[in-house]
Amino acid sequence: MTIATGDSVTIEYIGRLTDNTVFDTSREPIAEEAGLAEAQPDREYAPLTVEVGAEQVIEGLEEGLVGLAAGETTTLSIPPEKAYGERSEKHIQEFETNELREMLGGELPEEGELLEAQSGQRGDVIHVDEDVVRVDFNPELAGETLEFEVEVLEVN
Known part of the structure; x- marks a missing residue:
């Protein structure tokens, strides 16, 4: 049975940047080798189940899964x-x-720090001076071509 929109699919995957850097995976040994497991010690590495089209x-x-089959x-x-x-x-905001110091209870972030907005969005502090703080809220992988090695385990 090939995958179609609406199917529930379980996959193992390795996500890499074009320079071969692993940024995400469902496989624990790969995560350990890439240093991801150390950076996220509470994460469980397991196959991912998704509903195609959801x-x-x-x-x-999602588009790449359509037409594949288990195995x-x-x-x-x-x-x-x-x-x-x-x-x-447009994803870079100035404060x-x-x-900002007042909102943060007297503290001021430094360049390179992560800042979490009230919305839960996380951004990199890219500039701080006495007048303005600039925070980059672009997704970490924005602008990147991603490569996913995918193994389809199950299709329902």
Whole structure:
């Protein structure tokens, strides 16, 4: 049975950047080798089950699963527009330094730190001076072409 929209699919996967850097995986030995397991010690590495068409994964991965069958392995190359989009200046926000310091209880973040907005969005502090703080809320993988090595374990 080949995968169609609406099917529940269980996969094992390895997500890599074009330079071969592993950024995500369902396989614990790969996560350990890539240093991901150390960075996320509480994460459980296990096969992923998704409903195709329910937008539970990025568009390019979902589209790449359609037509595959249980037992198949493939590598999908997913351009930014089918993944996390291109990097955009509109996702960089400026805050008045004094206002941000007040919102953070007197603290001021430093360049390179992560800042979590009230919405839960996380951004990289890219500039701090006495007048303005700039925070980049672009997704970490924005602008990247992603490669997913996928093994289809089960299709329902």
